[in-house]
Amino acid sequence: MASRSQGPRMHQTLFLLLVLVALYASSAFARLTSRTLLRAPSVPVQLLQHVQRAEQAQITTHQSPFIVSRDVAVRFAPRDKPEYQAYTFNQLVSHLDSVPAPVKGQTFKQRYWMNAKHYKRGGPVFLLDAGETNGEARFPFLRQGILEILSKAHNGIGIILEHRYYGESFPVxxxxxxxxxxxxxxQSLLDAKNFxxxxxxxxxxxxxxxxxxWIYYGGSYAGAKAAFARRKYPSTFWGGIVSSGVIQPIINFHEYYEPIRKSAPRKCMKLLITHTNLIDQLLDLNNYTVTSTLKGLFGLPNVSRSDDFVNTLALPLGSWQERNWDPAVGSKDFDIFCDAVTSSKHVPISPRQAAVLQPPIKKIKWASATELDDLAKYARFIRTQVASSCPYCTEYGFFITSSPNANRRLVSKRINLKYSSEICHLAFPPGKLVSVPKxxxxxxxxxxxxxAMKGSRLAFVDGSEDPWLYATRHSSHAKKRPDTLSGPYKLIEGGVHHWDENGRPKGEPKIIREIHAEEIKFVGHWIDQWNARDPLRPFSPSRADLPSSPALIPYLPPHPQQGTPYHRYTLVLLEQKQALGLAPEAVERTDFSVREFMRQNDLTASGMSFFRQKWDEDVSTIYREILDRLTIDTYEIDTYVGRPAKYDRH
Structure with a gap:
């Protein structure tokens, strides 16, 4: 889902295949593109990359100086060579034995780019997940965006890691x-960990x-991955910044349109809701003459399916997500759309079209006398601007559908779950080994x-007008959390999709300057926490200053060893100056404190180690009870103790 914005534009990506027949009826779309190739039953990767490179030559990767085209796709002047050198990492094709027909030990070249000009010894690494596009499209974030901002402030390194199956990082x-x-x-999370x-x-x-x-950063889908990586691998990634991260999968995602309805110009939205319901009622007549005339009015006479027709009418709403505080990055297409819909200028229609459409419109009780004239303005925009121009199937959903409430409906009721999810089975027919789930x-x-996701050193940064808001941590369905340096919880008022990711050395608006300053501040706090740790690993047998380390927690219970059928037990070696003679039953588990126990009995911590035993549900119950009493996040424990040295593993 490569685009000028990182977010998963499912409302366009999923729609495009289903309106392919209609679009190919227009000569402007009768050409080979990387999108059409991706829908073919079998495509050589080299052919796909060749077409992508040809497209990239027309809209070259984000290099400056830029030129904004009429369609507001960001175009940049070509360079003789890429701005940043591409490096490759030998990545495993599959990290999981559970995959059908696994290929153990096979590797592929995964691309990455970096900027280390600000680096000083011990400085942080900011890993940006490139998400669903060619990694080169993320160069602006390395040059003047979030990677440059944080690396410069903290003497760090900025790295872009290309996602498997995108750009030139293909494992097949x-x-x-x-x-x-x-x-x-x-698989992609394990890529980042392995890297x-x-x-x-x-x-x-x-x-x-x-x-x-290492601090993991991502926007949208990649933002969700930043959250997941921080939760799943807390000892690998010290922190995570989740920008517009779609952390909640939603199959029937009709709420995508709610931030648009609430935030867009009121007159435009009111007219669009009226037009949508009017079109639905005309199509409900199942009258061939009315339906064909209506499609002709919108310049889509060759679209045979009514659901494809109304889906095409929804495409302009996708431009809402492309709005950005920086005109070099954002789009004014939505403003152009609303201006056209709300224009006071009369748009003529043919006498034949008026003769066919006016009678059924008059029979609709709520329709006004100017309904057809208003509809004609909407139709002219579609005629002139639209008609000429995979993890979601398996894991996330995000099939964007019409609102169940007609008074909030910006797109036709025909854009339902059945229609929106149809692309998955059209694009991915059953294979010999795997099939797309129902x-x-x-x-x-x-x-x-x-x-409900939470965790230390895990920041959530969202925009109040983001159409993906209901899938993020700032969803109205989510419980609010406090905004702290350890757990930042930031909402950019008026912001859309990962507005903090791009930057500009001079002239950033106040809200963007503020969020960048806040990110610099809380990342600085995280780095201070890192530097406060002893450079020796907490589990090294040579450790002698355990009592002063933040690695200690009130209680060290046996806890589930993630991904295995075992519990992991932590052993703390406490050296006695003289035998205590303390009976085990004299020690209460509730409110037990390792530090307090050491102080009371004059003990010295000399080391730590592990052992493990097979899973016992009773042990898990005890673990959950302990954590419920503690004011510490479940995942904080692994974060503090880090990864044990190899000789301590069993």
Whole structure:
């Protein structure tokens, strides 16, 4: 879903295939594109990349100086060579044995780019997940966006990691339903973890992966991954910044349009709701003459299916998401659309069209005398502007549909779940090894916490007018959380989709300057926490100053070892100056404090280690009870203790 904005534009991406027949009726669309290739039953990756490079030559990757075209796609003057050198990392094709027909040990070249000009020894690494596009499209964030802002402020390194199956980071040679079995959120999260643990950054002196805190950043889908990575691998990623992260999978996502309805110009929305209901009622007549005349009015006479027709009418709403505080990045298309719909200028229609459409409109009780004239303005915009111009299927959903409430309906009721999800089975026919599920398996994603997600050093930054708001941590369905340095919770008033990700050295509006300053501040706090840690690993047997370390928690219960059928037990070695003679039953588990116990009995902490035993549900129950009493996040424990040294593993 490559676009000039990082967000998953499902309302356009999912719609485009279903209106393909109609669009190909227009000569302007009768050409080979990377989007059409991705829908073919089997596509050589080299052919796809060739077409993508040709498209990239027309709209070259985000390099300055820029030129904004009529359609507001950001175009930049070409360079003789890329702005940043591409490096590659040998990434596993599959990290999981549970995948059908796994390919153990096979690797592919995963691309990444970096900027280390601000780096000083021990400085942080800011890893930006490129999400669903060619990683080169993220260069602005490395040059003057969030990576540059945070790296400059904290003497860090900015890195863009290209997502598997995008750009040139393909783990397969042909794109088929079966070859897509290695594309999942879990696989891509393991890519990031593996990259962090094993990458050797070329040309960066005095750098060690384990001596610098790594902070994961992402916007939209990549933002959700930043949250998941921080939750799942807290000892790998010291922090996570989630910008407009769609952390809650939603199959029937009619609330996508709610922020638009609430925030867009009122007159425009009122007219659009009226037009939508009027069109639906005309189509409900099932009168061939009325239907064909209506389609002709909108310049779509060759669209045979009515659901494809109304879906095409919804496309202008997609431009709401493209709004941005920076005109070099954002789009004015939505303003153009609303201006056309609300224009006071008369738009003539043919006598034949008026003769066919006016009688049934007059029979609609709520229709006004000017209904057809108003509809003609909407129709002219569609005629002139629109008619000429995969993890979601398996895990997330986000099938954008019409509101169940007619008074809030910006798009036709025919854009329902059945219609919006149809693309998944058209684009991905059953393979020999795998098939697209009937409905997305959203529990795979919900297990990370969904709208209830929380955690230390996990920041949520959202926009109040983002159409994806209801899938983010700032959804009205989510419980609000306090905004702290350890757990930032930021809402950009009037902001849309990951507005903090791009930046400008001079001339940022006040709300963007403020959010960037706040991000610099809370990341600085996280780095202070990192620096306060002892450079020796908490679990090193040579550790002698455990009592003064923040690694200690009030109680160290046996806890589930994630992804295995075991519980992990933590052993703390407490050295006695003399035998205590203390009976085990004299020690209460409730409110037990390791530090207080050491102080009372004059003990010295000399080391830590682990052992594990097979899963016992009773142990898990005890663990949950303990955590419920503590004012500490469940995932905080793994965050504090870090990854044990190899000789401590069992």
């Amino acid at each position: 040679k042909n794109l088929t339903t079966d070859s897509m079995r290695f594309l999942s959120t879990e 962090k643990l094993d990458v050797k950054l070329p040309g960066v002196a005095e750098f060690s992966n384990n001596l610098s805190p 409905t997305p398996q959203i529990k795979r994603i919900e297990r990370y916490g969904g709208l």
